[in-house]
Structure formats: structure tokens, C-alpha cells
Amino acid sequence: MGYPHEPHPKETLILSKHFGDAGARSYDGWVKCGGYQALKRALAMDPADVIEIVKESGLRGRGGAGFPTGLKWSFMPKERRKPHYLCCNADESEPGTFKDREIMRWTPHALIEGCAIAQHAIQAEVCYIYIRGEFTEPIAIMQAALDEAYREGVLGGNAMGTNRRIDMYIHRGAGAYICGEETALMNSIEGRRGNPRIRPPFPAQQGVFGMPTTINNVETLVSVLPVLNEGAEWYKDLSLGNPKSTGTKLFSVCGHVRKPGNYEVTMGFPLGELVNDLCGGMRDGRTLKACIPGGSSVPILNREETEACLLDYEGCVEQGTMLGSGGVIVFDDSADMVYQIMRLARFYAHESCAQCTQCREGTAWTVRILERILRGEGEMKDLDLLLDLSEQMTGKTICVLSDSCAAPIVSGIKKFRDEFEAYITGAKQPVAALT
Amino acid sequence: MKATGAYEPIFAGERRKRLDDVFTCYPTKRAALLPALWIVQQTHGWISDEAMTEVGQVLGVTAAYVKGVVTFYTMYHQHPVGRHFIQVCTTTPCNLCGAEGVVEAILEHTGCGDLGATSADGRFTVIEVECLGACGFPTAVMVDDDFIEGVTVDGVPELLGRYP
Ligand SMILES: Cc1cc2nc3c(=O)[nH]c(=O)nc-3n(C[C@H](O)[C@H](O)[C@H](O)COP(=O)(O)O)c2cc1C
Ligand code: SF4
Ligand code: FES
Numbered sequence: 001m002g003y004p005h006e007p008h009p010k011e012t013l014i015l016s017k018h019f020g021d022a023g024a025r026s027y028d029g030w031v032k033c034g035g036y037q038a039l040k041r042a043l044a045m046d047p048a049d050v051i052e053i054v055k056e057s058g059l060r061g062r063g064g065a066g067f068p069t070g071l072k073w074s075f076m077p078k079e080r081r082k083p084h085y086l087c088c089n090a091d092e093s094e095p096g097t098f099k100d101r102e103i104m105r106w107t108p109h110a111l112i113e114g115c116a117i118a119q120h121a122i123q124a125e126v127c128y129i130y131i132r133g134e135f136t137e138p139i140a141i142m143q144a145a146l147d148e149a150y151r152e153g154v155l156g157g158n159a160m161g162t163n164r165r166i167d168m169y170i171h172r173g174a175g176a177y178i179c180g181e182e183t184a185l186m187n188s189i190e191g192r193r194g195n196p197r198i199r200p201p202f203p204a205q206q207g208v209f210g211m212p213t214t215i216n217n218v219e220t221l222v223s224v225l226p227v228l229n230e231g232a233e234w235y236k237d238l239s240l241g242n243p244k245s246t247g248t249k250l251f252s253v254c255g256h257v258r259k260p261g262n263y264e265v266t267m268g269f270p271l272g273e274l275v276n277d278l279c280g281g282m283r284d285g286r287t288l289k290a291c292i293p294g295g296s297s298v299p300i301l302n303r304e305e306t307e308a309c310l311l312d313y314e315g316c317v318e319q320g321t322m323l324g325s326g327g328v329i330v331f332d333d334s335a336d337m338v339y340q341i342m343r344l345a346r347f348y349a350h351e352s353c354a355q356c357t358q359c360r361e362g363t364a365w366t367v368r369i370l371e372r373i374l375r376g377e378g379e380m381k382d383l384d385l386l387l388d389l390s391e392q393m394t395g396k397t398i399c400v401l402s403d404s405c406a407a408p409i410v411s412g413i414k415k416f417r418d419e420f421e422a423y424i425t426g427a428k429q430p431v432a433a434l435t
Numbered sequence: 436m437k438a439t440g441a442y443e444p445i446f447a448g449e450r451r452k453r454l455d456d457v458f459t460c461y462p463t464k465r466a467a468l469l470p471a472l473w474i475v476q477q478t479h480g481w482i483s484d485e486a487m488t489e490v491g492q493v494l495g496v497t498a499a500y501v502k503g504v505v506t507f508y509t510m511y512h513q514h515p516v517g518r519h520f521i522q523v524c525t526t527t528p529c530n531l532c533g534a535e536g537v538v539e540a541i542l543e544h545t546g547c548g549d550l551g552a553t554s555a556d557g558r559f560t561v562i563e564v565e566c567l568g569a570c571g572f573p574t575a576v577m578v579d580d581d582f583i584e585g586v587t588v589d590g591v592p593e594l595l596g597r598y599p
Contacts, residue, residue, distance in 0.1 A: 175510035191468030
């Protein structure tokens, strides 16, 4: 449902069917909802066959990069000569994104089930669920569900009566956006600073504790349930005509809409319809100015692009942006784009792990120049400087945090240049708080 | 914990048992570092140099290593904070919906004055933080371990009243 709102008829409720229904939270409740059937099916299958079905379904990673899930699983060694690991990425820190939190709060057993299926497929006895430290409530709910799952024999040494071991532990983060990056996440589990690692080696060869590892997002893992329950063909048919983007996806919508929340629609759903119809449009009779469709790390769309954008991997690329994590940030005509882009830059500057010069210096300088412009002390050549800096920050670092900072700068200057210029020429008053 | 007087180990009795349980979840002792630091912070409210030394001894790493990790993660306090620790999200989505006004109201009503400062009565410390992962329900605020959605300027006095 458009949680916390009533479900909208245009939504397709699969992952979010039980949002708002505390009855689905317990083991018994989840079983009543048809829970643990998918896991039973999976455990009766050969791991390679589970991977094959997931490949067939076309499911792609929901954490941001959209990498095909079955293919990722197939990179794990076929024979288990040493321990294999699964890491569930529940770090959810990308501004605009708040869907994994809702999955964990309402359907913790769905996540346990999804993790267990993935563990079977990649032959991992142990899964770490990495949850950001601020998510105290989801952590408590997940821990209670894990305790239940052990008690009920879903997990442990004789998981689901199959004589196989499946263990799952929560690892609590401690405040660092960068730990959502998969190699930083592994370092954080190992008790290290959350610095991303240089690849290769890739996690499937040498991941957490140096062992073969797969990292998947929370939503990706729960999406495996309908694939196993209903079949790959059924899942594929959910999409609106684009075979490269299948299934449903949760979109967290925030910013200047009347009804912010989580909406589940099929891939390919029009962004304009999501914002204007499902979310009730802009507040107070205002008009739409801009939208970031995939979490703060993807390029900003202007109004026309927003209206034209289809919400799937290819549809977003066609409009010059990315589907990312599905965190939709909406700006109405009252928004100060320069100020808000500066806030995004501050986010990246704060969260840079500081290993790479381009990122450490680039994010800091970006903030400084934007603040200068907002103080009314900018010059026209500062815009070129920002673009030049952004180019230096793109494609040159260990991870893409640096690129992520550049994305809203480049698209923002391109699409809302007049707002930057207004501060520079003095047509707009400086921001008092910065002077 | 006081700087003077004998240092009382944190990992004794029930807490030691909790840590031993944590060890069983990981193939290395070092991996218990974040959980161990959480136990320290839950016990004392912050993580002192002495506590870092103890954690290092228990886990078989140097105190300098522990400090390197503590300083990386923003949720670990390296100094004592007020009785209630308030984190207000001011990243773009919350910011669009008035988060800076909420910060101002909280600073005013707590009497903290400045971000990062503790109020004279020792009751509150307030900081701004980046996105808390609840952007659809602005402003997102954490008070201690409580996660609170939809905080407005008008709701601030009532909210603070819940934390004597
Ligand atoms: C800076 C940065 C932050 C990230 N944060 C998250 C996150 O919070 N949650 C997440 O699932 N993926 C995040 N990712 C993506 C992960 O690195 C990884 O691609 C993802 O967890 C893989 O899962 P998937 O294939 O199921 O999508 C982040 C990536 C980067 C570069
Ligand atoms: S790009 Fe930035 S966040 Fe990523 S590894 Fe380099 S310094 Fe760290
Ligand atoms: S921006 Fe405030 S919770 Fe995400």
C-alpha cells in the first residue's frame, strides 16, 4: 500500500501487502499469510535450480545498481570448499529511500525467508543482516523474528527439518552512509573502519573474512519469495512490456507531495502518475519543479522529464537519470534548488570516507563553492569550476560516492542554471543563515 | 565513568557473557568490535579512552586500532553527552519540509543554544545529522534510542516533555 496511506488501486501489492498489519509480524502470522512456503520449495531444489529460476525471473538488485540477482548468485563458487557468506544490506542511508525499513518493520519473516533462500542458492551457512545503527525499532523487530525462527526450527542446525545449517545474525551499524557500499559493509562486519575496498578481488571470490560472499539488498531478497511461489514467468509478466525490468518495486516518495510514503508498482509505471495521482500531487496548489527518482545519488529531472519518465531501469536512463534505490524526492516551485543541492553536497562531504583525494577534496570544495554562491559572493566562473570539479570526481575513485556527489551538481546546473545565476548576479537575496 | 579512581572493567559478569555470545557469531574476535563498542556505550553513555583500551585487550587488538574504528563511526560518543541525546535530520528531503525550523525550535526549547553543546542542566545535547532513512515522514528525529517521525516546530515542546 501507499503506506502509511490506504492502498491505491493502481498499486500492485506483493512485497507491501502486509504493511500496516502487525499480525503478519510473528512467525504464526507469517505462516498464516502463506509464509515459509517459498523456502520449503527452495530447500527441495538443487541450489543451481534456484539460481536458474531467479535468473529466469529477470529480478535485478534493488539496492541501487540493478545488477541481475541470479547472475550475481551464479558467480559464487559451485563447490563449497570454504565457508560462503551472504550479507543482507539493510544500511538504507541513501537520502530519499525508506523502504527497507518498512519491510523489516512489518514483514521481518519475509526477509528471513528471502535470506534463507539465497543462502541455500549460494550455499552459505551464515548470513549477516547489516542494519544501520539508527534503526533501533527494525533491529528489535528483526531480532525478535530471528529468535522465533530459531525456536521454530526454521534456522539453526536442522533448518526446516532438512538437516542443513542456516544461521543468521544481525550486525548493527554505527552511523556511516558509506557502509552501505558493499565492500565497506564487509569491512564494517569484520570490525574495521568502513572503507570501501579496491576491486578485484570481487566479493564472490574474496568477500567478508576473505571468503566467497554475496551482498544483496533487503528488497531484492524479499522479491525472491514471489518468484519462487508464483514462478519466473508470472513474475516477468508483472512488468509493463519491458523484459529487462521485471516485477514490482517499492518507491519511497518524499518531499513536496501531499501523500508521501511507500508505493509498490510494477516496473515501467509512469513517474508522473506516481507523483501526481498516487501521491496526490503537490501541496497547497503548488506546481512540480523537479524530481530525483532514484535516491539522492542520481541526476535530477526537470518537470518535463519527470512527466515523461517510466520507472524502470531503461526508462530512467532514457531521461538521463537512474532508477537507483527508488527513493523519489519531489521538489515543488517553492524549492530553492541551489540551497537543496548544497545540502546534498554537504551530505556527501560528510559521508566521504576520505580515502580518495578526488572525493575527499572534491566534495569539500563543492560545498564551499556552493555556500559562496548562496552567500552572494559567487562569480559566473564558479559554475564552470563546479562542473570541472564534478568531472574530476567522476569515474576516478574506489567507489561511486564521489560520482554520486557530482550527479546532482551537473544536472542541477544544467537544468536550473538561472537559479544559480540569480544568486551570483544579486537578483536573489543571499541566504542569511550562511552569511 | 570518572577519570579518577580505579577503572572498573566493563566486560565482567553479565556483560562479559553477552560479549561471549557475540563471539560465537563471527569467525574472528575482531569482528565483535562494533557490538562490543555498543555494549560500552549502552553501559556508560559514551566511550572513554580507558574503555577503548579494555575493548582492545579483550579483542586482541591495540587501543589505537579501537580508537581508529570509534572515530570512523558517528554514533559512538567520544565525550559524555546530555542525559538525552537528540539527533535531527536536516538532509534535503527533511530540509524541504522545514527541518531547519525544527532544529531551531529544539535548540531554543532545550536551552542548548548551539549544536553539539549540552544544556546547562545536563538534560539535552542536540546535533544535526544526515538522512535517518525516514524521509517521507519529516522531520525525522532521534531522541536516545527512540525514532520519531513527523516532528514539527509546534510539536517540539510536547516531544521534549517526554524526556525529563
Ligand atoms: C556509497 C554507496 C552507498 C550504498 N548504500 C546502499 C544501501 O544503503 N543499501 C543497499 O542496499 N545498497 C547500497 N549500495 C549498493 C551496494 O553497494 C550494493 O550494490 C547492493 O547492496 C547490492 O545489492 P543488490 O544487488 O541486491 O541491489 C550503496 C552503494 C554505494 C556506492
Ligand atoms: S570515493 Fe569517496 S567514499 Fe568512496 S572510497 Fe573513495 S573517498 Fe571513500
Ligand atoms: S532526509 Fe530526513 S530522514 Fe531522510
